[in-house]
Amino acid sequence: MDAIALWQRYQDWLYYHEGLGLYLDVSRVRFDEAFYESMKPKFDKAFKDVEALEGGAIANPDENRMVGHYWLRDPEIAPTPEIKQEIIGTLEQIEAFVKKVHSGEIKPPGAPKFTDLLSIGIGGSALGPQFVSQALAGNSPPLKIHFIDNTDPDGIDRVLNELKDRLGSTLTLVISKSGGTPEPYNGMREAKHAYETQGLDFSKHAIATTGVGSKLDQQAKSEGWIETFPMADWVGGRTSELSAVGLLPAALQGIDIRAMLEGAKVMDAATRKPDMKTNPSALLALSWYYVGNGKGEKDMVVLPYKDSLQVLSRYLQQLVMESLGKEKDLDGNIVNQGIAVYGNKGSTDQHAYVQQLRDGVPNFFVTFIEVLQDRLGPSPEVEPNVTAGDYLSGFLQGTRQALYENQRDSITITIPEVTPRSVGALIALYERAVSFYGFLVNINAYHQPGVEAGKKAAAAVLNLQQQLLNVLKAESGGLSLEALVDKAGANDEIEKAYKILRHLAANDRGIVIEGNLGEPASLTVSYKA
Ligand SMILES: O=P(O)(O)OC[C@H]1O[C@](O)(CO)[C@@H](O)[C@@H]1O
Secondary structure, rough: OOHHHHHHHHHHHEEEEEEOOOOEEEOOOOOOOHHHHHHHHHHHHHHHHHHHOOOOOOEHHHOEEEHHHHHHHHHOOOOOOHHHHHHHHHHHHHHHHHHHHHHHHHHOOOOOOOOEEEEEEOOOHHHHHHHHHHHHHOOOOOOOEEEEEOOOOHHHHHHHHHHHHHHHHHHEEEEEEEOOHHHHHHHHHHHHHHHHHOOOOOOEEEEEEEEEOHHHHHHHHHHOOOOOEEEEEEEOHOOOOOOHHHHHHHHHOOOOOOHHHHHHHHHHHHOOOOOHHHHHHHHHHHHHHHHHOOOOOOEEEEEOOHHOOOHHHHHHHOOOOOOOOOOOOOOEEEEEOOOOOOOOOOOHHHOOOOOHHHHHHOEEEEEEEOOOOOOOOOOOOEEEEEEEEEEEHHHHHHHHHHHOOOOOOOOEEEEOOHHHHHHHHHHHHHHHHHHHHHHOOOOOOOOOOOHHHHHHHHHHHHHHHHHHHHHHHOOOOOOEOOOOOOOOHOOHHHHHHHHHHHHHOOOOEEEEEEOOOOOOOOEEEOOOO
């Protein structure tokens, strides 16, 4: 297609939302009119399915749950008065609490105010808060946020070391919908230990966001933590940024959460429209379907040309991959659906992997995120008439063109600036695109059975560790690996046992391994207290 024809295609397919100042350009996705027409019946159904979801249908059949993240920004559309009240009440609770923290009315025992916020959570209970914090917290938030989002002891040390001189004025927020996920539980135990080591009362520094009645909720209440915030079962982890999960840490950092909600609400109104061409989430889902043949054959590379949006790609990675990556469709057929998502930021990635995108395996499509405003205030010129931001803008356009010339498709989303409103709108835009796509390919986008399988297998590893330690502690001498697993009644688990022991030995946990480390079968293992 020549430049004039492309310009025409750009104009024909351009979506613009006046209220949000948001543009969506799918002109560099090479579908034609026939494909667009062929998708209409599928979209007619998807529009109805999402409408039913918003109306309170059990859109997550496996878990027998409603899927209600759309109600969070517009409680008026909640399916029952109780749910509406729950949403309004939680928002009011957050705002009242945050006001008291900022004013010092709620304060730590030994300091006039909380200065730092330690957020402990994983997956949807971390990525949204991390994305929003990086995008919107700015340089001098009322509370500076830190994250523990893993059970890596060294990673935990890094965070706690950074906080050690301010732990007395640090508010710790434990976020876990289920309240039973091991990683945040371990993070909480380690944080508690750090407070206690400094003679501080953890409960006077702790708050939680969790499902009512969860293990975490019970612990918080029985230990007298400062406050708990509810997370409803009709909000999934990966769509929880606009629930208490994301709103509470955002508000504590001084971010305008009402504006975030408003941006999402405005986007929801735009994406509710049952018309493919003028509905930006439908245009996204249509493009994903086209490039990947409805089977996720191409990966989604997300490239925000803005440092503050760097976590967007990781946030979308969970939203898209945990939602769409499914073995079975809703009729029980094996479909192995999904779309792989990765990315970091432009133009940085142009000096990392864009070489392969341009010339290598054509197994992807790019989503460029463009922000029109370079920075607050004027920019110095780095060359006559050229600023650093002009370069950034030029690199985006250049990469888009270079990819297109080599038959690599791309989508471009343009926002005027990174604000609470535009961030809320982006979240809503993608949430509904995922809803549409899930229905287009007929999968349950709201459960995550694959993650559960991994969690169960990990629990079995820890049980085996316990068994091995019990056997070794009762032995006076050493045992070969074979004899050890035999005694532990775990003959089939010899490789796992070997790896458990190697890990324990590397961490001074009383396990001694002797023999040729390159030949696991030759090893003798013993326990020395
Ligand atoms: O908030 P929770 O219950 O601790 O779960 C954390 C994450 O774990 C998952 O359940 C599985 O990875 C995610 O969906 C969720 O965001």
